[in-house]
Amino acid sequence: SQKIEQNSEALNIQEGKTATLTCNYTNYSPAYLQWYRQDPGRGPVFLLLIRENEKEKRKERLKVTFDTTLKQSLFHITASQPADSATYLCALPMDSSYKLIFGSGTRLLVRP
């Protein structure tokens, strides 16, 4: 079955630097991949979706890449701010359905 792997160690960076988070999957390449942000005690919030035929997607300071050969997506936050501190989750559809499975997330800490 499909598995999603995200770095379980927290990423600690200085304000103003670019944060890069990794999401790897193990089996079939999904039709799309999503990234969510989750703050403590809250539900995840959708950030970006990238399709299998797209190599890169941008939204303001966010950028997502999707490499189906490497079975990997990278999530970048440029000019990071302390307010960007949160856990970031990668998600993709299970099989060809609308069931989404999630990675365990990577916690990002941006120091002022």
Added chain:
Amino acid sequence: SQTIHQWPATLVQPVGSPLSLECTVEGTSNPNLYWYRQAAGRGLQLLFYSVGIGQISSEVPQNLSASRPQDRQFILSSKKLLLSDSGFYLCAWMEGYGEKLFFGSGTQLSVL
């Protein structure tokens, strides 16, 4: 605009007691509805998925059940809670043709 309501926010229940968590969505019709559970420091585990009234897909065999008595109402239940049922329960919805999930605020369940 669409909104999702989930309650209660926190719940402390003794082992062996019943459970009923309710989720309702407003501003949309025939949404796909989901229940996820998140253990402390872990990713989201998909529990149940529904594409319509009375149509429930169970993803993980467990002590829980779900029902969808109305189009925009999704209920998570248990007859007898176990310690292992503790966690953060999240309800989510997706437009039938859409791909991104919108989450509720979650219920923190502690079984003692």
